[in-house]
Each structure stands twice: as C-alpha cells, then as structure tokens.
Amino acid sequence: xxxxLITVSTDTEFVHLAWHRHEQSLAKVKxxxxxxxxxxxxxxxGVYDENTGLALRGTFIISPAGxxxxxxxxxxxxxxxxxELMRKFKANLxxxxxxxxxxxxxxxxxxxxxxxxxxxxxxxxHEASLRESRFDRLKRLPE
Numbered sequence: 001x002x003x004x005l006i007t008v009s010t011d012t013e014f015v016h017l018a019w020h021r022h023e024q025s026l027a028k029v030k031x032x033x034x035x036x037x038x039x040x041x042x043x044x045x046g047v048y049d050e051n052t053g054l055a056l057r058g059t060f061i062i063s064p065a066g067x068x069x070x071x072x073x074x075x076x077x078x079x080x081x082x083x084e085l086m087r088k089f090k091a092n093l094x095x096x097x098x099x100x101x102x103x104x105x106x107x108x109x110x111x112x113x114x115x116x117x118x119x120x121x122x123x124x125x126h127e128a129s130l131r132e133s134r135f136d137r138l139k140r141l142p143e
Contacts, residue, residue: 001089001090001093002093003089004031005031006031006032006033006034007031007032007033007034008033008034008035008036008041008042009033009034009035009036009055010035010036010037010039010042010048010053010054010055011035011037012035012037013033013035016033016035020033036055039053039055042055042058045058045060045071046058046073047073054076056073056074056075056076057073057074057075057076057078057079057080058071058072058073058074059071059072059073059074059080059085060072061088061089061092063092063096069092070088070089070092072085072088087107087108090108090109090110091103091107094107094110094114098114100116100117101114101115101116102114102115102116102117103115104125104129105129106129113129115128115129
C-alpha cells in the first residue's frame, strides 16, 4: 500500500527483543521497533504521562510530506483494532486522491459511499450516509 510501519515505545531495545522472542503475536513481525527510553518522541506526540513515566498507546498516520492525517490515543490497558486502523489508512489514501470528498464512519473500502462536505450537508450527515446511491441500486437489479 506504499506505507512504512514503525512502532516506538519507551521500552528499551532489550525489552523489545524479549517481547519479540516470547510473544506469539509478535513472532512474524517484520517492521522496525524503535526505542524511546527517554520519552522524547512520546512527549513530542503528546502521549507521555509525566506522572507515571509511561507512554499512552498512540497511533499516528503521517503522510509522506510529514502531515499528521490521523491520531488515536488509548489508555495503557486499551488495545488497538487493526481493522479500524486499516480502515483509517485506506480512507486517508482515498481522500488524498479525492480531496473534496469525506469518508463517513462506515466507509471501509474504495467504492464505498463517500460524502461531499457542503453547507447542505450540515445536520444531515446521518441521513446522507444512509441514502443508497444510484450505483448501489443498479448493482442490486436482476440481470
């Protein structure tokens, strides 16, 4: 998809190695795992908790131009959903090519209904999201 995945935590590289060796869900990980033991990067992204010395679980989608497209911050004990992360990533890819569109919360894949933000849409997003497009109706017609 043309993206680079990098994980970073305030753990040391040795903790990452232990996790990689012993956690089955990390056994096949092929992306870089960065170490930020001083918390400098975590502070830069606003996820460092000075009271505990720990970093919250932050997920950030950054464009090749360095623009923050999406951020999500979860508490320490809240896992992240890879399906939702991929939905957001795909939506940002789509929107980078279709800058006048918006992807509603239920948008999942290229071809799903998008919205065109306008004054007419204010207060009617839910209704517009539910409306079936002509293309969708044509797909259901018997041949």
